[in-house]
Amino acid sequence: MAILKDKKVVIIGDRDGIPGPAIAACVESAGGEVVFSSTECFV
Amino acid sequence: MNAVIKGASYILAHVPGMVIHNGSTQITERIVNPESEYLKQLPEHLRTYQQAVEYWPNQVYIGNKTPEELAGVEFPYYDKPLAGAGRYGKFGEIMPEAEFLLLMQCADVFDVLLLEKGFVAAHRDELAADPVITEDIAARVKEGAEAADIERFVKEEHAEGLYADGKLVGCVKRAHDIDVNLNAEVMHENLVNKASNTLALLYAVRNAGIEKTDVEYVIDCSEEACGDMNQRGGGNFAKAAAEIAGLMNATGSDSRGFCAGPSHAMVEAAALVKAGAYKTVAVTGGGCTAKLGMNGKDHVKKGLPALEDCLGGFCVILTANDGVNPEVNLDILGRHTVGTGSAPQNVIGSLVADPLERNGLKITDIDKYSPEMQNPDITKPAGAGDVPQSNYKMIAALAVKRGELEKKDLATFASKHGLVGFAPTQGHIPSGVPYIGFAREDILAGKIRNAMIIGKGSLFLGRMTNLFDGVSFVIQANTAAEQSAQSGVSESQVRGMIADAMKEFAAVLMAKE
Numbered sequence: 001m002a003i004l005k006d007k008k009v010v011i012i013g014d015r016d017g018i019p020g021p022a023i024a025a026c027v028e029s030a031g032g033e034v035v036f037s038s039t040e041c042f043v
Numbered sequence: 044m045n046a047v048i049k050g051a052s053y054i055l056a057h058v059p060g061m062v063i064h065n066g067s068t069q070i071t072e073r074i075v076n077p078e079s080e081y082l083k084q085l086p087e088h089l090r091t092y093q094q095a096v097e098y099w100p101n102q103v104y105i106g107n108k109t110p111e112e113l114a115g116v117e118f119p120y121y122d123k124p125l126a127g128a129g130r131y132g133k134f135g136e137i138m139p140e141a142e143f144l145l146l147m148q149c150a151d152v153f154d155v156l157l158l159e160k161g162f163v164a165a166h167r168d169e170l171a172a173d174p175v176i177t178e179d180i181a182a183r184v185k186e187g188a189e190a191a192d193i194e195r196f197v198k199e200e201h202a203e204g205l206y207a208d209g210k211l212v213g214c215v216k217r218a219h220d221i222d223v224n225l226n227a228e229v230m231h232e233n234l235v236n237k238a239s240n241t242l243a244l245l246y247a248v249r250n251a252g253i254e255k256t257d258v259e260y261v262i263d264c265s266e267e268a269c270g271d272m273n274q275r276g277g278g279n280f281a282k283a284a285a286e287i288a289g290l291m292n293a294t295g296s297d298s299r300g301f302c303a304g305p306s307h308a309m310v311e312a313a314a315l316v317k318a319g320a321y322k323t324v325a326v327t328g329g330g331c332t333a334k335l336g337m338n339g340k341d342h343v344k345k346g347l348p349a350l351e352d353c354l355g356g357f358c359v360i361l362t363a364n365d366g367v368n369p370e371v372n373l374d375i376l377g378r379h380t381v382g383t384g385s386a387p388q389n390v391i392g393s394l395v396a397d398p399l400e401r402n403g404l405k406i407t408d409i410d411k412y413s414p415e416m417q418n419p420d421i422t423k424p425a426g427a428g429d430v431p432q433s434n435y436k437m438i439a440a441l442a443v444k445r446g447e448l449e450k451k452d453l454a455t456f457a458s459k460h461g462l463v464g465f466a467p468t469q470g471h472i473p474s475g476v477p478y479i480g481f482a483r484e485d486i487l488a489g490k491i492r493n494a495m496i497i498g499k500g501s502l503f504l505g506r507m508t509n510l511f512d513g514v515s516f517v518i519q520a521n522t523a524a525e526q527s528a529q530s531g532v533s534e535s536q537v538r539g540m541i542a543d544a545m546k547e548f549a550a551v552l553m554a555k556e
Contacts, residue, residue: 015501016415016428016433017428017433018387019511020385020509022384025386039509041504042337042338042427043422043470
């Protein structure tokens with residue numbers, strides 16, 4: 001997960017896949033900085 | 044005793060004109076890219092009414108075919124028309140656009156909806172021939188307006204055009220000069236919802252075999268908002284639709300929760316009945332214009348028909364326990380709480396595994412799961428995948444993790460405990476509830492013992508919270524007989540005991556005289 005360390009991350013989550021907050025939790029635990037996170041719904 | 048599912052209805056209205064003029068994807072495209080290839084190509088991708096009727100998932104939705112039969116149809120479905128398919132099904136119907144516009148006028152009590160004279164004359168009798176449209180409803184259709192007046196309202200007065208076969212045949216006027224909550228676009232959206240809601244209510248009353256006067260409370264669980272600038276979302280679509288449907292003894296209210304709305308409303312209705320507050324409650328949801336053609340860009344790009352061309356509606360009638368119909372077990376309620384979190388594992392855990400565990404049940408103890416039943420024909424080409432299948436994979440994986448399912452049975456879990464998606468992508472409409480009609484029948488027929496209905500909602504779309512939402516409940520075979528046996532006193536025994544007591548009382552009175 002070192003690929004995310006100290007990186008700025010933009011997250012586009014999917015309501016029926018992996019939502020933004022869940023991805024954000026992973027990114028933060030890997031040392032990344034979330035600069036934008038959104039979850040979209042297509043159904 | 045638990046409330047029972049007395050009947051359910053599922054209706055569609057095929058509205059290709061509204062796909063072009065009222066779908067949010069198309070409205071947005073006209074603003075940001077008015078000359079786009081998509082807007083030029085879309086009309087060629089619209090289906091005819093007959094094509095929409097012969098579409099397998101639509102026939103399942105209105106009850107002419109079952110989800111099991113759909114599972115036997117080779118995917119994709121759009122190019123496998125069901126020959127001989129008809130407009131009417133045991134749960135409802137697929138109403139053509141012209142008749143639906145007339146029904147919208149029936150739902151309009153503020154004279155904001157105008158239809159052209161010739162158009163009304165051509166279609167009035169068609170609507171009146173509908174088996175659930177009673178004379179009093181049909182009589183609400185007006186004689187009609189002049190085409191020139193309609194054109195003027197659209198061009199000069201910000202009215203929303205109504206189209207049939209590509210021609211302007213009417214309009215919805217704004218209901219206020221300044222208030223955006225009452226502008227023509229919102230009035231149109233709300234009248235569409237109210238009309239489809241009304242149609243769902245009418246079919247549900249018919250299907251449940253009750254009288255209109257039996258309904259005491261209506262809960263609307265759609266995603267629209269009606270009100271003026273001082274109370275946007277003030278609501279009560281429920282009572283407004285009940286009025287047009289002629290449910291004279293009903294009051295009601297709206298319940299909201301995005302796509303989880305119907306499941307929340309079902310739990311509320313079952314609780315109201317069980318508590319004895321109301322004997323008969325209708326949970327109803329109408330159609331949504333904004334979502335028409337929502338994934339249209341992908342469908343057109345891939346050369347498919349624009350499959351999101353139908354408004355959806357549903358209604359479930361819950362009554363006091365009749366000892367026969369399947370019941371809603373309020374002891375097994377799944378709930379996504381504020382503290383649950385949004386990881387898919389947490390979501391499914393809170394909605395499926397936790398409520399079952401609290402009641403000493405395993406995931407495999409539920410015969411059928413109905414999560415979000417979106418039709419994969421619509422979602423897969425748009426990149427959203429097969430939503431019901433994704434839910435089943437997650438439920439199965441959780442069952443394996445909990446040691447309730449063998450790993451080798453992962454692949455067959457969906458076919459055994461799941462269903463193929465068949466509902467239109469109308470937000471709240473596909474969320475869990477499309478299976479309730481079939482579940483009632485399958486339980487009554489002894490094919491299954493129980494079913495879990497799971498609703499999920501994207502609260503974050505309202506920009507008030509980042510939270511997700513979900514709620515689930517279980518429908519099971521009627522347990523009234525079992526409960527009476529357990530209590531040791533049957534209804535006839537109670538009657539006997541009352542009769543004995545009366546006799547004794549009479550004897551005491553006689554003795555006193």
